[in-house]
Amino acid sequence: MNQKGILLVNLGSPKSTSVEDVKEYLDEFLMDEKVIDYRWIFRALLVQGIILKTRPKKSAEAYKTVWTDEGSPLIVISKHLQKRLQEIVDVPVGLGMRYAEPSIKTGIQELVDQGVTEITLFPLYPQYAMSTTETVIDKAEEVRLKFFPDIKINYVEPFYDREIYINALAESIREKLPADFDLLQFSYHGVPERHIYKTDPTNTCNMNTCCQKEDNPSHKFCYRHQCYKVTELVCKKLGLPKEKVMVTFQSRLGKDKWMEPYTDATLEGLGKKGIKKLAIVCPAFVSDCLETLEEISVEGKEIFLHGGGERFDYIPCLNEEQSWVNVVKTLSEEKLNDFYFH
Structure with missing residues (x-):
């Protein structure tokens, strides 16, 4: 055998x-x-x-x-x-x-x-x-x-939409999410927009409304759709209202157009919009690494607090739970x- x-x-x-x-x-x-x-x-x-x-x-x-x-x-x-x-x-x-x-x-x-x-x-x-x-x-x-x-x-x-994964991610977030948070930010690793177009087998992607269409054959290869779907499924599992959730994209490199909104630019302005207590999670990663431990929980925290925020809670990756x-x-x-x- x-x-x-x-x-x-x-x-x-x-x-x-x-x-x-x-x-x-x-x-x-x-x-x-x-x-x-x-x-x-x-x-x-x-x-x-x-x-x-x-x-x-x-x-x-x-x-x-x-x-x-x-x-x-x-x-x-x-x-x-x-x-x-x-x-x-x-x-x-x-x-x-x-x-x-x-x-x-x-x-x-x-x-x-x-x-x-x-x-x-x-x-x-x-x-x-x-x-x-x-x-x-x-x-x-x-x-x-x-x-x-x-x-x-x-x-x-x-496995972005598999129930067993969504359950694990949602419960991990639930355990670490402060009760009095103002906003839960889902920060995904960014990619250049052209990558989304390149991996679309239907050549119909418009980087906007097609992500929400049901049964779109592009979804199997669309990173953007899959990020938003994770957020949607986790928030549904946690019973979070849309106004308390935001999706952004981090770690852009060079001058090319990357997926928006950008995490760092968003963090700069949240305090002025009345978001004082922010929780942030990075579901593009299953293991904590430089992009989560340094870019988000150190640099991101500094940006948010400097912009008028008061409390910043980084929710770790699934790691070895x-x-x-x-x-x-x-x-x-x-x-x-x-x-x-x-």
Whole structure:
């Protein structure tokens, strides 16, 4: 019989907070054509000719503020998730990162060394995006064809609207949401608007009303729709009125048009609009990382308080909560039980 296994895949992180290691990580990350989707020569000019001249030093300083004794928060949390999942499933569980180590190749090799021949790969992203889910699948297929041609891989699909995930996220928020909050802000990682158009198989996206249409075939590949759907389903589960909820998008890079409204610009003005007690959650991430621990809970808090806010509550990601471990188990086992050659 074929031996099955699970491979969890997250984004990745620098090996250390040194400028050199951060530069190496950013080079691999930003040179991915699914992240900065310019022609190679223009991508190289932008990344290696401009961004890597200045950004690594700034990013290294930011990483130092969130680094733990065990290492990068994202890597540490991912390893803890792997361990906790392994405790409740009866197949081997591996871990890989799209960028840096442990790489997807390393993760697959770890499973192969245990006799695994059929792998269910779980991209740890609730929503589909060209720069997350798609690049993980592309990389895994590239690695499989080159190094593991006899191994079969299938993939856990984006789970943004699965009830088991929504229940876990909603309950996690409920437990941490202050009773007297003025506004709950859902801050999702942003992407350039052109990514939304590129992944639309129908070529009908207008970046507005189509996200609300029922049974739109674009929804399966529309990151924007999926972010708003998560918010809608969670708020329905929590019984939150629309006027107490807002969706924004963070972490934009460069001068291209990214999805709006922007998180940082929004935070600047909330205090003047009478929002004094803000809670914020980042459901594009399942593991706390630089974008949540530094960009939101440190920089975002500073922006909000400086703009007239009085209290800022960051609600952590699902990380290694038992309800989330159970979600990963359920969705993984669905694919293990319905294996097909991708």
